[in-house]
Amino acid sequence: MRKINYIVTGISALTLAGCLVPTGSVFAANDTKTSVAEVNILPGDINLDKVPDLHFGTINIGEITAGNVDLKLDNNTIDATGPVKDGTNAMDGNADGELTVSDNRGTSAGWALTAQLGDMKDSAGRTLNGSLTLKTADVTTDNPTLNAVNPTAGTTLDFGGGSLPIWKADALATGTNGQGQGKNTALLKKGSETVLHLLKDPTASAGRYQAAITWTLADAPL
Template sequence: MKKIHYIVTGISALTLAGCLVPAGSVFAANDTKTSVAEVNIIPGNITLDKVPDLHFGSIDIGQITAANVDLNLDNNSIDTSGPVKDGTNAMDGNDNGELTVADNRGTSAGWALTAQLGNMKESGGKTLKGSLTLKTGDVVTDNPTLNAVNPTVGKTLDIGGGSVPIWKADALETGTNGQGQGKNTALLKKGSETVLHLLKDPTASAGRYQAAITWTLADAPL
């Protein structure tokens, strides 16, 4: 009888232990779900934000009547008494030498900037002949990849001549993704290699000479 008593007691303990295990815990599986994070980037515009005025100082008339003259860029402040820049036509040039293109379209479509130099004239109508070379090593872009056509490579505009490509950004199909996107600034100021070349003129007249520079931004490479 004693042996039977122990066997019965053991069975009762095992039964009791089984009753204490939470229902379903032994057979539970991992439960995974997925959600999404989203942000929308709104496209902007492409703009020519800044163009510089260019002042090449002063020379004695004897210099140009005797020979060709090369004048380094002196500063970016232009007299507003004409003949081109005056009280009724202040133009768009700034006095800190900044040339800035901002491309916020987010399309990688590329762009092109051209410049054209008008006649270099004084108030009496007398003109000068020559050219202007635009060049600077001070170029800062949000995307450092550059087309070979940019302000670090000198481009020469003839006085009274046609438009010349100054800066290009390649489209995605032909260049680096995002080339030219964001802010792109070149500084054309004293210390750059921007030079005005004037041809010898034995009949030159004294006076203040000015020429308009027309900058044109296209929304695709030329």
């Protein structure tokens, strides 16, 4: 009986000792969650913000009766007493030489700007023959990618002629990043390559001649 008591006591001691032996500390696994940040961008409009007036100075009548005349752009201030721009029709041209298109639609759909030049006429309705070349190296855009048709390439409009593309922005497509989004400005002012071409006219009359330029912005490429 005594021996058995020792064994039982030994087992109890070992059991108690096992309970007191420290085990390794236990930590929770890494816990990862994901949230979201959001912003909503509202679409805007596409607008033809500014179109320039173009003044080509003065010449003596003997120059045009003797031969063709090319006149460089002198300034962007037009007399308001002419046959086109007058007290009842101030037109839309600015005196800063700015031609500006703003595309804030956020669609990369592209656009096209065309221009048409009316008859170059005086207050009596007498006309001149010739053309106008719109060209400048001063073009700034928010998206620097340009279509080949833009004011740096130059476009020549005939007096009383049809409408021609001045500036195009291609729609987003494979291999392109879209064009014309944001603000696009060309400066047609003194020092640019914008030139008025007058054809020889032995019967020309002295006077102030003006021609209307009609600018039209389409909300998609032509």
